[in-house]
Amino acid sequence: MAVSKSRIGWLLTIGATALTLGLQMRHTVKNTNRWPWCSYNMFSYRKSHRAMQLRTRLVTASGVCVGPTDPWGLLPLEFFRVISLLERIFFTQQDMAVREEFCRGVLARLNRAPWKGWDEVKPALLAPPGQRFAALELYLVAVDFDRCDPVDRLHVESVELVHRHDPDGVAATCPPPRWRLLDTAPAPAPATQTEGSTRP
Structure with a gap:
């Protein structure tokens, strides 16, 4: 069964989005920055007393x-x-x-x-x-x-x-x-x- 180009494009878009969100979540949880992802900890981060x-x-x-x-x-x-x-x-x-x-x-x-x-x-x-x-x-x-x-x-x-x-x-x-x-x-x-x- 042949897969249409539009379905392949849709699957690639979903996959790229899931990968991007997964990598962003990992950087946020681990508090690390590696372009183009960052931890977004400007206003919320653990600080020493x-x-x-x-x-x-x-x-x-x-x-x-x-x-x-x-x-x-x-x-x-x-x-x-x-x-x-x-x-x-x-x-x-x-x-x-x-x-x-x-x-x-x-x-x-x-x-x-x-x-x-x-x-x-x-x-x-x-x-x-x-x-x-x-x-x-x-x-x-x-x-x-x-x-x-x-x-x-x-x-x-x-x-x-x-x-x-x-x-x-x-x-x-x-x-x-x-x-x-x-x-x-x-x-x-x-x-x-x-x-x-x-x-x-």
Whole structure:
């Protein structure tokens, strides 16, 4: 019995679709990426309860400090690209001239043309009115997701200064950041039951 061309085409389409879906499911379950398949774990993946994160502090020419805070507002890029770029400049390579040139460029852009946030691009970190940023500090902090307050960016397990760009020495006029380290931080207040809440 002869098989028609349309039936062969239909069977090939079904087979290719089943193979593609099977390979995609395998990559999703195994959490692996191999083009053209990926794990699609951008918003759903298992993470350790502890992670290393970056914080930044900017100092104006008159010694006013902004931060420490997340470094997302240093560049007009998606926040995850900002982190990747900082990791490449401050951890992957060790050339101090590259780091200093990068910091000079960041401060110049923040002072000259700050940007508004849009979608995954966070708004620029802003100096107080009439002031300009003159120094930049980058910190590496350890965060325990079970014990650190997710809203308080100063509540961390440990902190290390990675780089200070301070050509005019203005950062010395600022008090040190008021980190709330886990060992010295008071325990967070227990959640209270709100009116109308059904939780015990």
